[in-house]
Amino acid sequence: FSADSGLAVYGDVARVRAYEERQLTYSDICQPRWLGSDPELFYGFWGQCFNDYRTTKPHAGYDIIARWRDDKNNTDDDGTTTTIPS
Numbered sequence: 265f266s267a268d269s270g271l272a273v274y275g276d277v278a279r280v281r282a283y284e285e286r287q288l289t290y291s292d293i294c295q296p297r298w299l300g301s302d303p304e305l306f307y308g309f310w311g312q313c314f315n316d317y318r319t320t321k322p323h324a325g326y327d328i329i330a331r332w333r334d335d336k337n338n339t340d341d342d343g344t345t346t347t348i349p350s
Contacts, residue, residue, distance in 0.1 A: 269323040271316055282308075 272279075278290040298306035 268325070269320050271320050277313065278309075 274290050278284075278288060278293050283289075283293060293305070293309045296306075298309075
């Protein structure tokens with residue numbers, strides 16, 4: 265769903281000039297050690313990921329799954345359980 269929403273897939277997340285110039289892959293950048301050794305890289309990468317997810321409109325499939333969940337659990341929008349008459 266993420267790719268269909270326009271978000272980069274794992275293979276493309278690190279395809280940014282600054283990372284490519286340092287020959288860093290997605291796997292390289294995801295290491296927590298960057299917080300201590302290069303906080304600008306750490307916060308730049310994770311901040312961009314956070315912003316991308318925050319500003320991208322979710323794929324319609326998420327609404328479908330939520331409806332399935334709600335139908336299965338017989339819940340109202342406020343999360344309360346609906347009593348089904350017998």
